[in-house]
Amino acid sequence: MTTTEQVTTAPAAAAAAAAxxxxxxxPWKRWTRKETLAGYLFITPALVHSLIFIVLVVIVSFIVSxxxxxxxxxxxxxGFDNYVQLFQDELFFITLENTxxxxxxxxxxxxxxxxxxxxxxxxxxxxxxxxxxxxxxxxIASMVAVAIIFRWIYSPxxxxxxxxxxxxxxxxxxxxxxxxxALPAITLVSVWKGLGWNMxxxxxxxxxxxxxxxxxxxxxxxGKWRQFKDITWPLLSPTTFFVAVTSMLGSFQVFDTAxxxxxxxPGTCTYTYMYxxxxxxxxxxxxxxxxxxxxxxFLILAIVTFIQFKLLNKRVHYELG
Amino acid sequence: xxxxxxxxAPRKRSASTGNILRxxxxxxxxxxxxxxxxxxxxxxxxxxxxxxxxxxxxxxxxIPAELQWSNYTSLWTSFQYWNLWIFNSFKIVAFAVVGQxxxxxxxxxxxxxxxxxxxxLIFYLYLGSMMVPDIVNTIPTYIMMQNLGLLDTHASLxxxxxxxxxxxxxxxxxxxxxxxxxxxxxxxxxxxYWRIYWDIILPLSKPALATFAVFLFIxxxxxxxxxxxxxxxxxxxxxxxxxxxxxxxxxxxWERLMAGNVVGLIPLVIVYAAAQxxxxxxxxxxxxx
Numbered sequence: 295m296t297t298t299e300q301v302t303t304a305p306a307a308a309a310a311a312a313a314x315x316x317x318x319x320x321p322w323k324r325w326t327r328k329e330t331l332a333g334y335l336f337i338t339p340a341l342v343h344s345l346i347f348i349v350l351v352v353i354v355s356f357i358v359s360x361x362x363x364x365x366x367x368x369x370x371x372x373g374f375d376n377y378v379q380l381f382q383d384e385l386f387f388i389t390l391e392n393t394x395x396x397x398x399x400x401x402x403x404x405x406x407x408x409x410x411x412x413x414x415x416x417x418x419x420x421x422x423x424x425x426x427x428x429x430x431x432x433x434i435a436s437m438v439a440v441a442i443i444f445r446w447i448y449s450p451x452x453x454x455x456x457x458x459x460x461x462x463x464x465x466x467x468x469x470x471x472x473x474x475x476a477l478p479a480i481t482l483v484s485v486w487k488g489l490g491w492n493m494x495x496x497x498x499x500x501x502x503x504x505x506x507x508x509x510x511x512x513x514x515x516x517g518k519w520r521q522f523k524d525i526t527w528p529l530l531s532p533t534t535f536f537v538a539v540t541s542m543l544g545s546f547q548v549f550d551t552a553x554x555x556x557x558x559x560p561g562t563c564t565y566t567y568m569y570x571x572x573x574x575x576x577x578x579x580x581x582x583x584x585x586x587x588x589x590x591x592f593l594i595l596a597i598v599t600f601i602q603f604k605l606l607n608k609r610v611h612y613e614l615g
Numbered sequence: 616x617x618x619x620x621x622x623x624a625p626r627k628r629s630a631s632t633g634n635i636l637r638x639x640x641x642x643x644x645x646x647x648x649x650x651x652x653x654x655x656x657x658x659x660x661x662x663x664x665x666x667x668x669x670x671x672x673x674x675x676x677x678i679p680a681e682l683q684w685s686n687y688t689s690l691w692t693s694f695q696y697w698n699l700w701i702f703n704s705f706k707i708v709a710f711a712v713v714g715q716x717x718x719x720x721x722x723x724x725x726x727x728x729x730x731x732x733x734x735x736l737i738f739y740l741y742l743g744s745m746m747v748p749d750i751v752n753t754i755p756t757y758i759m760m761q762n763l764g765l766l767d768t769h770a771s772l773x774x775x776x777x778x779x780x781x782x783x784x785x786x787x788x789x790x791x792x793x794x795x796x797x798x799x800x801x802x803x804x805x806x807x808y809w810r811i812y813w814d815i816i817l818p819l820s821k822p823a824l825a826t827f828a829v830f831l832f833i834x835x836x837x838x839x840x841x842x843x844x845x846x847x848x849x850x851x852x853x854x855x856x857x858x859x860x861x862x863x864x865x866x867x868x869w870e871r872l873m874a875g876n877v878v879g880l881i882p883l884v885i886v887y888a889a890a891q892x893x894x895x896x897x898x899x900x901x902x903x904x
Contacts, residue, residue, distance in 0.1 A: 329730055335724045336808070337737065339718045343777055344744070344778065348744045352752065352755075358755060365758070365761065419641065423891065424685075427891055430887060434833050434837075438653070439879060442872060442876065445871075476785055486651070518637070549840055568750060581754060581758065582729060584754055588753075599746060
């Protein structure tokens with residue numbers, strides 16, 4: 295360790311250090327090189343990993359999408375044929391439509407419910423720890439368990455939901471076997487499962503809003519609604535934006551709810567995009583076609599996220615005032 | 616909880632009717648949603664202790680007349696691979712958690728504290744890579760594992776899980792929030808980068824590392840698509856895929872399936888309960904919000 299280095303580290307002496315650095319460039323340079331080397335060494339393990347499992351596989355994925363390949367016979371180069379086929383495939387559009395409907399039901403429900411819940415939980419009330427743990431329970435449970443439980447809840451003959459509705463004179467509904475109710479039913483399960491997680495995100499956002507703002511607003515005589523509209527909502531917007539983007543990315547890739555609860559049925563009513571990719575890749579072994587589908591999904595997500603950024607980002611307040 | 620509560624510490628409490636009404640509504644909503652969150656699990660637990668003829672009685676009998684603990688013991692006696700599935704799940708989770716805590720925190724330290732050419736570019740590439748849907752990677756990873764002869768081994772699940780962009784991102788955000796004074800003092804004393812990372816940064820970051828480890832535990836333990844794709848031999852399955860297999864094979868055996876699911880949930884509940892009080896602050900500090 296040289297003197298130069300010690301000085302640079304003290305923030306108060308930053309200017310003096312800069313001057314000294316200009317006078318004596320060589321030790322600074324040597325130190326910089328050491329820091330560069332250290333930096334690269336520190337990121338090397340994760341970087342090697344990412345070069346293989348992110349960069350390489352993304353490239354390979356694109357190359358595969360240009361081939362017809364069943365993993366047994368050698369791949370045949372077909373150019374963009376898989377993409378052309380995709381747009382002539384009826385199931386592609388059906389699964390895409392199902393997925394978009396799922397997303398459009400999932401996102402507003404998730405944001406409204408988890409924000410309301412976070413607002414209710416962000417007050418000084420008894421049993422807060424209990425409530426937070428309770429809401430987090432569905433999130434930590436594995437989807438396999440959740441799917442079994444909800445198949446019982448939705449069951450037409452002895453399910454909890456029909457039993458409950460029967461008190462109000464409603465006739466039994468086969469929730470998962472009726473086309474119009476199956477997709478909303480599995481959407482509800484996904485919303486229920488993610489609620490605790492999204493509420494926790496909102497809660498963290500709410501707690502980072504400084505309390506003195508509310509005190510000042512109260513002194514000015516602002517009511518609860520005004521406080522929410524003028525303080526909470528704008529200052530919470532980075533959280534809301536994060537929840538909107540992540541829940542959009544996540545819900546477009548819905549797979550296990552559909553796989554475990556309905557196998558895409560009845561008919562193709564809950565057949566989601568990811569489920570179709572999974573079937574194409576690991577059931578029918580149409581690797582090229584599946585890779586093309588994955589890339590189209592990537593493209594769709596990139597476009598939708600870009601639009602979200604453009605539309606919402608300018609309304610996000612990252613700083614106070 | 617104390618830190619969170621202190622920050623919540625209210626605003627003057629007035630005893631106006633509006634206030635009481637609001638609190639009542641808030642309580643009612645919280646309790647209702649807690650019931651909706653927990654009732655399915657209560658049913659799971661209760662079913663796991665029933666005899667089969669009691670399972671579908673409506674309204675549900677929450678406490679069975681006679682507790683059937685044999686539903687649990689029979690998991691071990693009648694499912695050949697039950698112990699192995701539990702062990703496999705723990706093994707994969709352990710590798711993922713240890714690998715990510717080490718590799719992600721090393722990268723995060725470099726991104727947060729060290730200056731080197733290309734640092735920001737690489738970091739933004741990591742951020743961008745979080746946008747790539749998993750399935751884009753899954754197909755070529757599967758092909759790669761097949762070529763390496765690693766299909767149907769745990770390595771095919773462990774290797775891709777040893778580092779992640781989200782881990783690097785979360786921990787970097789936390790490291791940025793740490794005060795620099797201690798590091799500077801250590802540097803004056805002649806500590807190198809590794810010493811600073813290992814002896815100062817990591818011990819200071821226990822809440823963030825714990826939060827990340829808990830989430831990683833939950834995500835890896837519950838991962839369904841990965842084991843479903845890469846594993847094909849029953850004895851190599853993880854618990855969720857094993858349970859899904861039982862679900863197919865013993866469709867009508869609800870009470871035993873539920874017992875199995877309760878067992879699968881226990882590790883997650885323990886891990887979550889142990890870290891519960893760090894999690895809200897942990898999320899705030901690691902910058903996912």
